[in-house]
Amino acid sequence: MMSIEELSTGLRRARLVAIVRVREHSNVVAIAETLVSAGVAYLEVTIERATGLDALGRVVSACGATAVVGAGTVLSPDDVSRCVDAGARFIVTPNVDPGVIEAARAQGLMVLAGAFSPTEVALAVNCGAHFVKLFPASTGGFEHLSALRGPFPDVPFVPTGGVTIDNVPRWFQAGAVAVAMGSQLVPASGSLDGLFNRACQVVAASAP
Numbered sequence: 001m002m003s004i005e006e007l008s009t010g011l012r013r014a015r016l017v018a019i020v021r022v023r024e025h026s027n028v029v030a031i032a033e034t035l036v037s038a039g040v041a042y043l044e045v046t047i048e049r050a051t052g053l054d055a056l057g058r059v060v061s062a063c064g065a066t067a068v069v070g071a072g073t074v075l076s077p078d079d080v081s082r083c084v085d086a087g088a089r090f091i092v093t094p095n096v097d098p099g100v101i102e103a104a105r106a107q108g109l110m111v112l113a114g115a116f117s118p119t120e121v122a123l124a125v126n127c128g129a130h131f132v133k134l135f136p137a138s139t140g141g142f143e144h145l146s147a148l149r150g151p152f153p154d155v156p157f158v159p160t161g162g163v164t165i166d167n168v169p170r171w172f173q174a175g176a177v178a179v180a181m182g183s184q185l186v187p188a189s190g191s192l193d194g195l196f197n198r199a200c201q202v203v204a205a206s207a208p
Contacts, residue, residue: 014041016206019182021046022190025055038199046072060087077103138162142174149175168205
């Protein structure tokens, strides 16, 4: 099993997390397999819906040997335990919750904690988050990330929310170490139409 250091190094190298947030999960494995076939190395399956944990487990079973699969929208320590049982290797939160971060670290999971303000960024780092998910990235834009990099030059930021294929280079120019892309890559409908081509494009756009 990969260590936290290996997971973190791998994400810095891949520079992309593909977020699978769909209304229903009947074809979630097909979505994940399409993303992986296009070169996506890190997959986030969100668990806010009732079928989310089952979908996470199915993606881990299908793609866990070829990609790093994690859980998104993790809101409680109980969620962390369920994600571990489903096979997640990392968690992503929309907010800074010290209890969630502590539980995840105790279970050996990599943590991407959602933060927006300087206070939240500092709290996420102090609580032990391995990456700070800048969320929602679209609200502050590139300038917000650049400004945060001033007092936090060593914090690894992963902008999420508003990342598109066209603006990926701008996020890296502003100081991101990776980006996370959701609905602009995988639509909420779960449609596979054009997914492989979009994934190939964003993988290419994220490459160093």
